[in-house]
Amino acid sequence: LCCPSGKEGGFRAIDWLVELMNLYTKVMYGGSGSGRTINYVISQSSIINAYRQCIEDIEHDFHIPEKMLHHAAPDIQSRLDGLKRTLRELRPHRYERGRKVPYFIED
Template sequence: VDWCIELNNLFTKVKNGGKGSNHSVEWIILESPFVQIYQNLQGLVQQSFGHTHLMTNHVAPDMRKMFAKLQE
């Protein structure tokens, strides 16, 4: 858990610190919850796409009729 907090702090400072007046402690504190929400959503999307067993899986086509027709 500690490394997650440290990663969030680094991500907030480096990516969202801004320049000039945006590079302040107040701005970083304001943006910090949004960064955490974004990271949580990103993880949720990655996890959701990893669940291929929840998707519709079609059966393989039965090619016997086609092969029989081609052999005639």
């Protein structure tokens, strides 16, 4: 058994995970047309989890309720409301004395 979600009770059989990775590698991120070659699929297979994490991060950051790989009903207002709420809470556009960031970018 493995737990790809990391959540309690989220265990799956290993063959389920292998088949899921095959789906991602061959179907979702395998390219299309003349760019879909065995070498391309093999070169992308090691970064499939990075692709998935990027998609999940975007869905979370932009308050997208449905998965991006499926077409959801166009409900932009709820997404804008979620973004406005986050911006009001974080206030990234205002100077606040003592505010810290977890990283430093050299000039």
